[in-house]
Amino acid sequence: MINRQTTLSINLVAFCRHLRQHDFTIGPSEEQDALLAINLVNPFESTEHFELCLQATLCRTPFQLKQFPQLYKDYWKELDQAVDSKTTEKEEKAQATQQSQKQPSLQALKSWLYGNKNTETIETATYSDGGFGSVTEQVGFSSQEMKVVFQLVQKLVRKIANRRSRRYQTTKKKAILDIKKSIRKNIVRNGEIVDILYKKKKKDNIKVVLLCDVSRSMELYSRFFIQFMYAFHSLFSKVETFAFATSLHHISKELNKNSINKSLQEVINKIPDWSGGTKIGASLQQFNAEFGHRHLTSKTLVIVLSDGWDTDEVDLVGENMKQIHRKALKVLWLNPLAGSGDWQPEVRGMKAALPYVDALLPFHNIESLSTMVNTMKL
Amino acid sequence: MATENIEQVNQLLANQGYIADPNIAMGIFLAQKLQRPLLVEGPPGVGKTEIAKVLAKAHNTELIRLQCYEGLNAEQALYEWNYQRQLLALKMMESETLSIQQKEDFIFSKDYLLERPLLKAITREKSPVLLIDEVDRADEEFESFLLEILSDWQISIPELGVVKATHIPQVIITSNRMRELSEALRRRCFYLWIDYPTFEKEVEIVQKKVPEIDKKLGEQICQFMLTLRQRKLDKVPGIAETLDWARALAALHIDHLDKKIVEDTLGIILKDWKDIRETSMSLSELLDQVGVQSKLH
Numbered sequence: 001m002i003n004r005q006t007t008l009s010i011n012l013v014a015f016c017r018h019l020r021q022h023d024f025t026i027g028p029s030e031e032q033d034a035l036l037a038i039n040l041v042n043p044f045e046s047t048e049h050f051e052l053c054l055q056a057t058l059c060r061t062p063f064q065l066k067q068f069p070q071l072y073k074d075y076w077k078e079l080d081q082a083v084d085s086k087t088t089e090k091e092e093k094a095q096a097t098q099q100s101q102k103q104p105s106l107q108a109l110k111s112w113l114y115g116n117k118n119t120e121t122i123e124t125a126t127y128s129d130g131g132f133g134s135v136t137e138q139v140g141f142s143s144q145e146m147k148v149v150f151q152l153v154q155k156l157v158r159k160i161a162n163r164r165s166r167r168y169q170t171t172k173k174k175a176i177l178d179i180k181k182s183i184r185k186n187i188v189r190n191g192e193i194v195d196i197l198y199k200k201k202k203k204d205n206i207k208v209v210l211l212c213d214v215s216r217s218m219e220l221y222s223r224f225f226i227q228f229m230y231a232f233h234s235l236f237s238k239v240e241t242f243a244f245a246t247s248l249h250h251i252s253k254e255l256n257k258n259s260i261n262k263s264l265q266e267v268i269n270k271i272p273d274w275s276g277g278t279k280i281g282a283s284l285q286q287f288n289a290e291f292g293h294r295h296l297t298s299k300t301l302v303i304v305l306s307d308g309w310d311t312d313e314v315d316l317v318g319e320n321m322k323q324i325h326r327k328a329l330k331v332l333w334l335n336p337l338a339g340s341g342d343w344q345p346e347v348r349g350m351k352a353a354l355p356y357v358d359a360l361l362p363f364h365n366i367e368s369l370s371t372m373v374n375t376m377k378l
Numbered sequence: 379m380a381t382e383n384i385e386q387v388n389q390l391l392a393n394q395g396y397i398a399d400p401n402i403a404m405g406i407f408l409a410q411k412l413q414r415p416l417l418v419e420g421p422p423g424v425g426k427t428e429i430a431k432v433l434a435k436a437h438n439t440e441l442i443r444l445q446c447y448e449g450l451n452a453e454q455a456l457y458e459w460n461y462q463r464q465l466l467a468l469k470m471m472e473s474e475t476l477s478i479q480q481k482e483d484f485i486f487s488k489d490y491l492l493e494r495p496l497l498k499a500i501t502r503e504k505s506p507v508l509l510i511d512e513v514d515r516a517d518e519e520f521e522s523f524l525l526e527i528l529s530d531w532q533i534s535i536p537e538l539g540v541v542k543a544t545h546i547p548q549v550i551i552t553s554n555r556m557r558e559l560s561e562a563l564r565r566r567c568f569y570l571w572i573d574y575p576t577f578e579k580e581v582e583i584v585q586k587k588v589p590e591i592d593k594k595l596g597e598q599i600c601q602f603m604l605t606l607r608q609r610k611l612d613k614v615p616g617i618a619e620t621l622d623w624a625r626a627l628a629a630l631h632i633d634h635l636d637k638k639i640v641e642d643t644l645g646i647i648l649k650d651w652k653d654i655r656e657t658s659m660s661l662s663e664l665l666d667q668v669g670v671q672s673k674l675h
Binding site for chain 2: 025029033036037040041048056057061062065166180183184187190191205292293294296297298299326327
């Protein structure tokens with residue numbers, strides 16, 4: 001057995017802690033593996049073997065493999081510097097949050113949140129049923145409309161929850177005859193089939209990931225989207241929601257509140273870049289890197305709510321949408337501009353994402369939500 | 379042959395014609411020594427499955443393969459009772475005065491058990507190499523079920539009792555990342571990522587696997603593949619495609635690449651019509667990049 005009191009083993013445990021701070025899932029069993037592995041490769045003989053040995057025992061994903069060399073270098077060679085940079089980064093982030101909370105672009109939502117909850121109209125140069133141009137679009141909801149949103153989302157949730165898997169489960173009700181199980185059950189009767197067992201397809205355990213664009217170009221639809229997301233969280237437990245403008249923010253916790261006002265307040269506080277620029281590609285990349293391994297499976301329905309306007313590298317959108325499409329069950333893109341008869345997916349981000357989208361649907365008001373719910377196939 | 383250090387693993391793999399990077403040798407060495415499954419991920423055709431085949435050959439042991447697919451369930455992976463034989467046995471026992479318990483004991487014995495790969499792997503006298511191939515194609519339920527086997531190395535058969543592993547097999551799990559594997563499965567395995575090879579490594583592989591090929595042609599093929607992989611393709615060709623192409627060109631007694639040969643044999647390396655069409659259209663430019671322009675005409 002190895003002596004755990006050596007400086008190397010103490011440093012190794014501290015290194016594991018360092019990795020944990022960077023989202024490596026390392027527990028006592030991984031630490032033990034690393035210590036045992038080091039015992040097998042003489043670490044003092046070859047530094048390359050030492051690094052490879054730690055990499056083999058502590059990394060579990062390609063993303064971690066990519067991060068590992070730098071983290072290794074930081075810890076073993078530039079430890080002090082690594083700590084400093086982390087503190088600075090945190091301070092910068094806190095400052096950015098404070099500044100962005102003062103952005104005037106949030107005022108509309110805040111005023112709605114803190115009192116002016118009437119149905120209102122906003123003059124804007126964007127899309128309406130009538131087409132592009134300076135038009136008037138209804139964006140608020142009365143309590144009656146909120147009720148309709150809940151009913152429609154309920155219908156959508158039922159559709160998702162009732163999707164059938166390829167696997168079978170035994171049932172007593174008349175369905176498909178389960179020959180194997182019927183024989184097994186009747187073996188005590190010398191194989192004479194008396195009790196017949198049936199099987200039916202199990203319900204699939206579908207999860208939903210909502211990726212919502214909250215950049216300036218989507219400001220007009222923010223309320224509708226917030227209410228849609230809030231209704232989704234109220235009615236369905238297996239949903240994770242992320243909002244993005246220039247970066248990605250996980251807002252599931254904020255949406256799981258008792259009142260929509262409280263949710264909205266917390267969501268606004270959580271997103272410093274609300275109504276800011278749009279970096280769809282970078283946000284999707286962040287999603288894939290940080291959350292993809294946890295939330296994207298063959299049973300995940302990904303719903304992107306965005307108009308596809310992107311100011312970033314357009315290649316990033318395609319690459320990351322491809323990755324999402326490959327891993328997820330289906331990808332739906334809900335675009336508030338798509339309801340117009342002459343609308344074409346010509347904007348860069350939308351064009352790049354289109355090959356990796358299973359369905360592109362309009363989504364800007366209750367009617368479009370209703371159409372989406374009725375036409376969506378899983 | 380037990381391996382005591384990484385150099386020995388390298389040697390063992392090289393003897394079987396597998397050119398391994400240091401991280402591959404390290405992963406295999408630690409997985410063997412600490413008896414942990416090795417999860418190998420990477421793009422298709424880079425030699426993930428080959429690791430298991432090579433290890434089985436190198437250790438002169440059996441390779442047991444479980445090919446995963448959507449809908450794969452425990453019965454297909456573990457064991458199944460041979461119901462047809464059981465029914466026949468019951469019919470033959472009809473005239474005998476045996477109790478139900480006696481009949482059950484008889485038909486639920488090992489003679490009527492159909493061993494599937496996982497049960498096979500833990501009951502062999504000599505520790506085999508168990509290859510769980512393309513685990514990402516199986517459902518998440520199957521993955522959870524796999525966790526139990528990989529941590530306890532025993533299988534519970536209600537009619538027979540618990541079957542414990544005689545030897546812990548060396549497990550290689552491969553995934554093409556069609557979907558993300560669970561954190562729990564990852565944590566039970568050591569992890570290895572195999573990427574497309576460097577030019578030098580690919581040349582070495584081609585020369586080792588296709589010794590009859592002209593040395594210069596081998597280099598041209600590898601350079602072509604390297605350049606091709608940098609393009610946006612739907613199905614990026616792996617080492618397997620390089621080797622297929624090299625073998626095909628060697629069989630045609632070709633000693634250098636030219637446009638016509640590449641055009642005629644593009645279907646060996648590209649498996650998507652859109653990729654073939656787009657590559658054919660820009661073939662001159664591609665060959666120019668590879669450096670075989672002088673031989674175009």
